[in-house]
Amino acid sequence: MFDRTKELLDIPLEKIALFRHVAPESLQGIIDCCGIRTLERQETLLFPEQVNRELYVLLSGRLRIHLQDPQSEPIAYLAPGEVAGELSVIDGYPTSAYVIADEDSRVLVMEQELVWSLATVSHAAAYNLLTMLSGRLRNANRCIGEKMLQEHAYHSYGTVDALTGMHNRYWLDEALTRMVHRASRSRAPLCVLMLDIDNFKEFNDAHGHLSGDRAIHTVAQTVLESLRPTVMAARYGGDEFLVAIPDVAVETALEIADRLRQKVAATEIPHLAAPLPPLTVSIGVTGIVPGQSAEEVIAAADAALYRAKLLGRNTVSS
Known part of the structure; x- marks a missing residue:
């Protein structure tokens, strides 16, 4: 049933976060409708304000995520089995970050309709989507918290005299x-x-x-x-x-x-x-x-x- 899957995928299905604990019959036909995209190192997969209707499952290589620009410090790296683009697929809004291949990579491309079809027929897939979204939100909250602390520190440096400890x-x-x-x-x-x-x-x-x-x-x-x-x-x-x-x-x-x-x-x-x-x-x-x-x-x-x-x-x- 999964001859094409074994031929195209570089990792077992159970290693893919979206497919974890999903019954094989729920995946039948879904993966056959997916495409495979190869990314060269430094190639941009997603960029801010891009209209996106596809979810990408990383099969091999590594992706990195930047919030501000490609030269800024990455806020996260994606390993094989993790996904990108799920937020814009779910809420319909443009993407909010850069996703760039940190090395030569291959991704499984799932159209929006396929994602919803899988979530509809499989409670496990729906649960996996929620879990991934929760992880993204927690990471975003962490980044926001770190940025607020950093801004507070910069503000303190800008308003406190270093020699005396008094305000400046x-x-x-x-x-x-x-x-x-x-x-x-x-x-x-x-x-x-x-x-x-x-x-x-x-x-x-x-x-x-x-x-x-x-x-x-x-x-x-x-x-x-x-x-x-x-x-x-x-x-x-x-x-x-x-x-x-x-x-x-x-x-x-x-x-x-x-x-x-x-x-x-x-x-x-x-x-x-x-x-x-x-x-x-x-x-x-x-x-x-x-x-x-x-x-x-x-x-x-x-x-x-x-x-x-x-x-x-x-x-x-x-």
């Missing part, structure tokens, strides 16, 4: 704008602190850039460890930091700033031989005025920082 200027520009707008709309207080390390250039010149990086990291960590989780802190640039504290008046913000100043002044800078003496910071404090933009708030905090520097450094000013 890119993140600050968006976040502070939202905070200022929200506070202005609700008439809630919001204070902004601008911190600058005193005499940092002299420290950097005297102890080297590596010690300078350690100093920036130490000051940043001291600031982060001294603030509540709801307080926003970011590296503004170089040896400057910005802190935004919601729901506090300027008087309270000045007290917080002075505690930060004292904490930084009491923290030694790690060094290979022995810790280096602590650095100090000058801090400018401002409260937002309804209608101010984020840029205007930063300018006001920067002006307050300048006044703190004029007062002799290691001090706080509003």
Whole structure:
């Protein structure tokens, strides 16, 4: 009954996922109506947006699947016995991926009508189709999950300053704008602190850039460890930091700033031989005025920082 099958197929029927546990009488006539297609290495079998009405059973060789383009990393490889094109055959929509021969291959070609005929006469074949679809969906979910984690990691790299662990200027520009707008709309207080390390250039010149990086990291960590989780802190640039504290008046913000100043002044800078003496910071404090933009708030905090520097450094000013 399967003389032609034995002649054409390179693997036993039970090794083909679609035919597993299907009664021989259900396959009678089906395979005789199928064609065989030979693919050369790198030949494309399916491509995105292609209208497809055929299911392909891999008989020999190997196929690979790409979601974006043929040069992207394959999301899966198909071995003999596995199938391609089943999604578009079942739902009638164009294909959504590239299927390319990774080496010289042979595929059994089943027309859409043959697939449905087989699923109709054989519960085992219908079950096999569902199982294959489930596998495809699980693989797709895995790929989506990995992509989301990757995008989250890329986003983190783009918004976190590598040296300090604080948010960076890119993140600050968006976040502070939202905070200022929200506070202005609700008439809630919001204070902004601008911190600058005193005499940092002299420290950097005297102890080297590596010690300078350690100093920036130490000051940043001291600031982060001294603030509540709801307080926003970011590296503004170089040896400057910005802190935004919601729901506090300027008087309270000045007290917080002075505690930060004292904490930084009491923290030694790690060094290979022995810790280096602590650095100090000058801090400018401002409260937002309804209608101010984020840029205007930063300018006001920067002006307050300048006044703190004029007062002799290691001090706080509003």
